[in-house]
Amino acid sequence: MAFYQRSTLSTNLVATLMILGLIRFSFVECRRKLLFESYAAYPAINCRKHTAFLTEFGGNGDGITSNTAVFQAAVQNLSQVADDGGAQLVVPPGKWLTGSFNLTSHFTLFIQSGAVIIASEDAEEYPVVEPLPSYGQGRDGPGGRFSSLIGGSHLTDVVVTGDNGTIDGQGSIWWKKFNRKKLKSTRPYLIELMYSNQVQISNLTLIDSPSWFVHPVYSSDIIIQDLTIRAPVDSPNTDGIIPDSCNNVKIQDVRVVSGNDCVAVKSGWDEYGVRFGVPTEQVIIRRLTCNSPNGSVIALGSEMSGGIKNIRAEDITAINSQSGVRIKTSPGRGAYITDIFVDGMNLQTMDYVFWTTGSYGEHPDLGFDSRALPVVDRINYRNVVAEDVKMAGNMGGIDNDPFTGICLSNVTIGIGTQQENLVWNCTYVSGVSSNVIPEPCDVLTEKGPSDCEYPPDAIGIDMVELKTCSFSSV
Structure with missing residues (x-):
């Protein structure tokens, strides 16, 4: 039988400051020791030399005691071994x-099966930060943003994973405040990593985020896979995964039930996004399953003012959702949505x-330029099957700025009993089609290629091979 090692933390003096209600940890040095107990292995972009358990920092898993200071202290201590093989x-x-806490570089947060990170309902546990520069204000209103539950900025090589552990955002209290217009700042997101690269979020169950669930922004080289995301279908703005001004992203094997779009690709808002000028590009979405009566399976926009380019989607499944792929924009957005490729959607209701x-x-705000018109071009859909549909296509562009280059091929749509008056509606759009049932609008006439384009080459993130990492637990 093989022997496995894990790092343990040598015991340091822990001073409890009762008056201030704070726990201060001196740096904990890591050493390795042979263990014979249970062994866990998991895939990750990088493995870590050092291992620590939250309990070694005084964590209390009773569901009542706040662990905010414990998480913060644990990350701070372990950040000191970032250059010595990193820590998990x-x-x-x-x-x-817990309330809000940030991660560090060369770091893995591993949530074991049976572990639930529960978001505090106390707004004081989420410091308010400035709006994103590509948005100009908070998404919920003109104020700032409550910090995300799990966050970080300017990080390299960070992993949030587990063996189907859970993060519970306890969003209902925030949804009520939002619906009653009681908030001056934007609700917390569940996980948000900014200005970061080499990011992995995987093998977890995420439930009831106060707003967006997983929001990488201004980041690159991102793998998001094997997630289950759940929120009530009437919860406001609980979008599942939102790559925002990001590059080289893989979203794979994800199941979403939410109150809004299951995957929403974004890149900044009106003049702020135009000025910031960072697009989202090189994204692959594969084996996504969605249930969202008030949202799209995949949305492009509406905040797309930095541009959206080269987005691919394969093997998409949805039931009881508002639309398959939706493009959302308007005058004032500027920029572009182009080179969109979809191959294989199976849709129901x-x-x-x-x-x-x-x-x-x-x-x-009122500072947007209504003359800043978006360019929407080269939108390709092929191999689509749908049943129990109210309307095959509601295709609207912009007067004097039509959406062009739309291609539909091998599409079969079954219209349900609750159909709209029109099966297709096309205004300010143009393109081609082939083998589409029911027959589309005249502007998408039957004169296209037998197959719409889909790139044969892989994007960079698809070439990354995950390593097998491990730790032992008592």
Whole structure:
């Protein structure tokens, strides 16, 4: 039998400051020791030399005691071995209540099976930060943003994973405040990593985020896979995964039930996004399953003012959702949505299969330039099967700025009993089609190629091979 090693933390003096209610940890040095107990292995972009358990920093998994200071202290201590092989912080089985905390570079947060990180309902546990520069204000209103539950900025090589551990955002209290217009700042997101590269988020169950679930922004080289994301279908703005001004992203084997778009590709809002000028590009979405009656399976926009380019989607499944792929933009957004490739959608009980909107609205302020018109071009869909659909396509562009280069091939849509008056509606769009049932609008006439384009080459992130990492637990 093979022997496995894990790092343990030598015991340092832990001073409890009762008056201030703070726990201060001196740096904990890591050493390795042979163990014979249970062994866990998992795939990750990089493995770590050092291992620590949250309990070694005084964590209490009773679901009542706040662990915010414990998480913060654990990350701070382990950041000191970033240049010595990095560290993994293991969250063991239990209910770990916490407010906002940030991660560090060359670091893995591993949430074990039976472990639940529970978001505090106390707004004081989420410091308010400045709006994103590409948005100009908070997405929920003109104020700032409550910090995300799990965050980080300017990081390299960071992993949030587990063996199907859970992160519970306890979003209902935030949804009520939002619906009652009681918030001056944007609700927390569940996981948000900014200005970072080499990011992995995987093998977890995420439930009831206060707003967006997984939001990488201004980041690159991102793998998001093997996630289950759940929120009530009437919860406001609980989008599942939102790559925002990001490059080289893989979203794979993800199941989403939410109150809005399952995957929403974004890149900044009106003049702020134009000025910031960072697009989202080189994204592959594969084996996504979606259930969202108030949202799209995949949305492009509406905040797309830095540009969206080269987005691929394969093997997409949805039931009881608003639309398959939706393009959302309007005058004032500027930039472009182009080189979009979809191959293989299986849809059941939908309002629309294809939906493009050139009049989405929702501007951050009155400073937008209505002459900043978006370019929407080269949009390719092929091998689509849908049943129980109200309307095959609701395709609207912008007057004097039509959406062009739309291609549909090998599409079969079954219209349900609750169909709309029109099966297709096409305004300010143009393109071609081949083998589409029911027959589309005249502007998408039957004169296209037998197969719409889909790139044969892989994007960079698809070439990354994960390593097998491990730790032992008592």
